[in-house]
Amino acid sequence: MSSSKSSTAAKAFNAPIWSDGNLLVRPECRELVEYPSPVSNSKSPELSAYNQAPAQRNSITWEVAHAKTRFRMLRRLSANHDNEGALAPQQTTVDMAIAFLDKLNGIKNLLATLTDDGEAVIEVNEPERGFFGEFTFFSDGRIECYRRLRNESSITVEGTLDSDSIAKFVNEEMRSSCAQQ
Amino acid sequence: MNTWVPLNDNHAIDNLVVAIKFPSPIPSLLFKKTLALVQTAAFDNGLRSRHSLAPMQMVEITGGQASTVTQVPQGQMFNSVAPATDEQPVPNQVIEQIICANNTISYRTWQYVSWEWQIKRMELLLLPVLELLSDTMSFGSIRVEYLDKFRFQGDIMLSKTDLLLNSKSKWLPSHIFERTGQWHCHTGCFLPTPASDRRLLQIFIDSVDQPISVATDPTPARWMNIITAREDFWTEEDAVSSASIFKSTIEQMHLELKTALGEILADAFVKKIYLWDTPQ
Numbered sequence: 001m002s003s004s005k006s007s008t009a010a011k012a013f014n015a016p017i018w019s020d021g022n023l024l025v026r027p028e029c030r031e032l033v034e035y036p037s038p039v040s041n042s043k044s045p046e047l048s049a050y051n052q053a054p055a056q057r058n059s060i061t062w063e064v065a066h067a068k069t070r071f072r073m074l075r076r077l078s079a080n081h082d083n084e085g086a087l088a089p090q091q092t093t094v095d096m097a098i099a100f101l102d103k104l105n106g107i108k109n110l111l112a113t114l115t116d117d118g119e120a121v122i123e124v125n126e127p128e129r130g131f132f133g134e135f136t137f138f139s140d141g142r143i144e145c146y147r148r149l150r151n152e153s154s155i156t157v158e159g160t161l162d163s164d165s166i167a168k169f170v171n172e173e174m175r176s177s178c179a180q181q
Numbered sequence: 182m183n184t185w186v187p188l189n190d191n192h193a194i195d196n197l198v199v200a201i202k203f204p205s206p207i208p209s210l211l212f213k214k215t216l217a218l219v220q221t222a223a224f225d226n227g228l229r230s231r232h233s234l235a236p237m238q239m240v241e242i243t244g245g246q247a248s249t250v251t252q253v254p255q256g257q258m259f260n261s262v263a264p265a266t267d268e269q270p271v272p273n274q275v276i277e278q279i280i281c282a283n284n285t286i287s288y289r290t291w292q293y294v295s296w297e298w299q300i301k302r303m304e305l306l307l308l309p310v311l312e313l314l315s316d317t318m319s320f321g322s323i324r325v326e327y328l329d330k331f332r333f334q335g336d337i338m339l340s341k342t343d344l345l346l347n348s349k350s351k352w353l354p355s356h357i358f359e360r361t362g363q364w365h366c367h368t369g370c371f372l373p374t375p376a377s378d379r380r381l382l383q384i385f386i387d388s389v390d391q392p393i394s395v396a397t398d399p400t401p402a403r404w405m406n407i408i409t410a411r412e413d414f415w416t417e418e419d420a421v422s423s424a425s426i427f428k429s430t431i432e433q434m435h436l437e438l439k440t441a442l443g444e445i446l447a448d449a450f451v452k453k454i455y456l457w458d459t460p461q
Contacts, residue, residue: 060263069189072192072455091295095294095298098298105264162226162227
């Protein structure tokens with residue numbers, strides 16, 4: 001097949017696709033330029049940006065990824081999963097917790113769990129230094145944060161996923177405390 | 182070892198994109214209102230890193246003559262960024278993004294939670310602006326696109342495509358199951374529809390060798406990147422403009438894309454990523 005024919009065929013098929021697709025991938029292209037794709041000469045060069053996507057995922061810690069995985073497993077539990085009458089997981093709260101976990105990136109000793117009422121909970125527990133933190137997620141969108149540290153008074157804060165109060169709590173009470181160890 | 186693994190422990194989604202394109206640019210006054218509304222929604226919902234879209238230069242060749250056309254796309258991009266770990270100099274992980282250009286609005290997430298969650302996020306982030314535009318602008322197209330990624334654990338030369346992909350799938354050519362090198366397989370079609378609109382399904386699979394992790398593990402690995410996309414196009418005659426069809430349209434596309442992915446993957450991986458028995 002001659003190159004002009006190939007080009008025409010590609011244009012005919014791709015016209016409604018890549019004219020739209022260009023705009024969608026451009027921001028990603030900017031961020032990921034290190035690894036040329038083996039298909040960069042294909043009819044769809046935009047795909048090379050997608051193929052480089054693993055580079056993006058490096059900054060999420062194993063702890064965060066593991067907690068997300070555990071929440072996805074917990075999400076599938078049925079009622080009375082503990083044989084002690086626990087309610088089924090409230091899926092909205094589990095989803096909130098999964099979305100929230102990226103904000104805890106870099107914090108260690110994360111545990112994903114559920115209350116008896118099925119609400120998602122993220123715990124940060126370091127008993128050797130008397131540190132305990134907890135985030136409880138409620139179906140109305142509230143997040144309740146609690147922190148206890150040896151020789152200091154306990155702190156409780158309430159907010160929503162993107163509220164400043166929660167961001168401040170994470171940075172000042174959780175991240176700073178963890179950095180002191 | 183010598184097995185494929187999804188990108189995440191129990192799902193393979195790297196990112197999800199939903200894009201709405203308008204057949205003509207949004208008028209300038211309305212576009213200002215649009216940007217203001219998008220910004221409010223983005224800031225209220227944690228997408229607080231704002232950037233202007235960079236100018237783009239294009240060269241057009243018509244009848245053998247080249248002419249340079251500079252396009253300056255109006256618009257803004259809003260990102261939410263995950264906090265940096267101690268090892269990182271600066272945060273660089275974009276987890277959610279809205280792009281608002283004068284003829285396109287798109288949402289992308291690298292932090293896929295569940296379909297129910299993503300629908301809620303899109304309602305929060307996109308519906309206000311779609312409602313604003315629905316009196317004036319019609320939809321040119323709506324597109325939903327997933328990128329799923331799988332990595333081969335083991336010697337690249339021992340990677341076997343049929344462990345991951347269904348060799349009997351109608352979407353896959355037979356030669357890919359005989360190759361040990363890299364390949365790509367891009368296919369698509371317009372699905373039958375009674376109306377004059379067009380329904381596009383695309384499946385792009387790339388078998389590529391890339392580092393396990395650019396930052397932490399440069400060991401090359403064989404990756405299978407699978408893009409599944411559905412896009413509806415409307416002509417001016419049958420244009421739709423109601424924001425209310427947005428949700429039902431992408432819900433339907435999501436289901437069709439799950440079906441398409443299920444037809445591509447081997448049964449073991451359909452189960453491994455919980456394609457059907459959990460909300461994804």
